[in-house]
Amino acid sequence: MVLSKPDFDVAVIGGGPAGGSMGAYLAKAGVNCVVFERELFPRPHVGESLVPSSMRVFRDLDFVGQMEEAKFPHKYGAAWTAEDQGAYEMNFKGGFKDSGDEINPESYVDIRFNEREQDGVDREYTYHVDRSKFDLMLLQHANKLGAAVYEGVKVKEVDFGPKEPIIRFNMGSKEMGVSAKMVIDCSGRNTFLGNQMKLKIKDPVFDQYAIHTWFDGYDRRAFAKKDSQLDFIFIHFLPISNTWIWQIPITDSVTSIGVVTQKKNFAKSRQDREQFFWEAVGTRPLLREKLKQSDQMSPFKDEGDYSYAMKQLCGDRFMLVGDAGRFVDPIFSTGVSIALNSSRFAHKNVLRALESNNFSRESFADYETTLRRGTKNWYEFISVYYRLNVLFTYFVGDPRYRLDVLKLLQGDVYDDAAPPVLDKMKKMVAEVEQNPKHPWHKLLGDMTVDAFRQAANTV
Numbered sequence: 001m002v003l004s005k006p007d008f009d010v011a012v013i014g015g016g017p018a019g020g021s022m023g024a025y026l027a028k029a030g031v032n033c034v035v036f037e038r039e040l041f042p043r044p045h046v047g048e049s050l051v052p053s054s055m056r057v058f059r060d061l062d063f064v065g066q067m068e069e070a071k072f073p074h075k076y077g078a079a080w081t082a083e084d085q086g087a088y089e090m091n092f093k094g095g096f097k098d099s100g101d102e103i104n105p106e107s108y109v110d111i112r113f114n115e116r117e118q119d120g121v122d123r124e125y126t127y128h129v130d131r132s133k134f135d136l137m138l139l140q141h142a143n144k145l146g147a148a149v150y151e152g153v154k155v156k157e158v159d160f161g162p163k164e165p166i167i168r169f170n171m172g173s174k175e176m177g178v179s180a181k182m183v184i185d186c187s188g189r190n191t192f193l194g195n196q197m198k199l200k201i202k203d204p205v206f207d208q209y210a211i212h213t214w215f216d217g218y219d220r221r222a223f224a225k226k227d228s229q230l231d232f233i234f235i236h237f238l239p240i241s242n243t244w245i246w247q248i249p250i251t252d253s254v255t256s257i258g259v260v261t262q263k264k265n266f267a268k269s270r271q272d273r274e275q276f277f278w279e280a281v282g283t284r285p286l287l288r289e290k291l292k293q294s295d296q297m298s299p300f301k302d303e304g305d306y307s308y309a310m311k312q313l314c315g316d317r318f319m320l321v322g323d324a325g326r327f328v329d330p331i332f333s334t335g336v337s338i339a340l341n342s343s344r345f346a347h348k349n350v351l352r353a354l355e356s357n358n359f360s361r362e363s364f365a366d367y368e369t370t371l372r373r374g375t376k377n378w379y380e381f382i383s384v385y386y387r388l389n390v391l392f393t394y395f396v397g398d399p400r401y402r403l404d405v406l407k408l409l410q411g412d413v414y415d416d417a418a419p420p421v422l423d424k425m426k427k428m429v430a431e432v433e434q435n436p437k438h439p440w441h442k443l444l445g446d447m448t449v450d451a452f453r454q455a456a457n458t459v
């Protein structure tokens, strides 16, 4: 008797950083896999600044050489700035006091990745990337390692009815389907399987909105204190509630600039994207001046409504990886690195499932546990940060905690169920919430989150 074989062992939906790295991990291990990508690469994408934990994935996939050849700017660290006048300055009081020169030290903190050694990371920097180039390179790498890649193919449905799922799509006017032993959803914020299976839970707290574009000739010296900081990511805080700007080097002369705010701030302003961007930037006169002296390279793009979680990250014969599984505010530049590391953890469970021919939800449990641990830590870190900005600068400035905070900023969030520094931060937030006389009480942000809601209610 001849048993019919599925067309592939694994089918991956989406060819961004999650799908490209998943295809590469699986193909490198000899798995018969296919990646479906609805766009024709290269295509632009938001999310250009990496954190160092991504280096482990590049090393595993023998991809570091290609990253170097591509000449992406090296990212040695990060800096946060705030205007040194007015109420917002208060948020930085008690923060790191550096012996800065032109820039008021109370409104400026920075970190360097080389301050803390990381297992499995052999250099002091990571990269900022032009995503159209980076995503294409990674997908081609997966293809070279042996993954089949179909670009311009949008998956329409996954039929879990038969024993082996069928992935359905159109090729030209023809409806087609292929079978695989399991499906990995890497479709990003499109959350293909999350939608199909109704797993998505919208974040009730983080309702952020971003407007961004690239500028040519923006003078990055404006905020760098030393030449070695020219290629740092800069986060500039605005004196508008929960609003900040990213400054990410793309090439020597091109810089990505984006304003992130709460959606309600944008809606309230009743302005179009362009007006809102320039008015927000106008609250930081030096930034505005330098941007006005440079050339805006393309119209503004926006991204909205982007925080959510999923009820489950895997099930019988499927897994959700990267943004398809979870997305939270990008304040600490985490998304791409989480996507890459998700593949790093998930592919091990996939290999085991293939070996044992057991594709039940339980076989993917390690992945789900590890990912949930990491994303919970990220989420809490971001939440503490939005609730009380001053804590971040306070902890970065305190030698007792600086390296523990740096560990989170490097992307090492998966090994600790409850990092002690996060616990300490959460306790301090609760203390400030419960004590209206605390000097920081008036600095509490209005973004409360579930983790702290109980404490907030007891005030």
Ligand SMILES: Cc1cc2nc3c(=O)[nH]c(=O)nc-3n(C[C@H](O)[C@H](O)[C@H](O)COP(=O)(O)OP(=O)(O)OC[C@H]3O[C@@H](n4cnc5c(N)ncnc54)[C@H](O)[C@@H]3O)c2cc1C
Pocket: 013, 014, 015, 016, 017, 018, 019, 036, 037, 038, 039, 045, 046, 047, 048, 049, 050, 051, 153, 154, 155, 156, 186, 187, 188, 189, 190, 192, 210, 258, 303, 306, 321, 322, 323, 324, 330, 333, 334, 335, 336, 337, 339
């Ligand atoms: C405003 C903003 C700023 C950000 N800044 C940063 C940052 O500085 N650093 C950082 O690391 N991250 C940042 N991120 C997050 C980052 O963009 C994502 O986390 C990252 O792109 C996730 O990779 P992914 O592969 O999971 O998804 P994606 O990169 O979105 O890739 C998903 C792919 O799936 C394809 N696809 C979707 N549906 C289908 C379908 N039905 N069939 C076939 N293909 C499909 C899409 O075309 C896409 O190419 C930011 C995000 C936002 C919104």
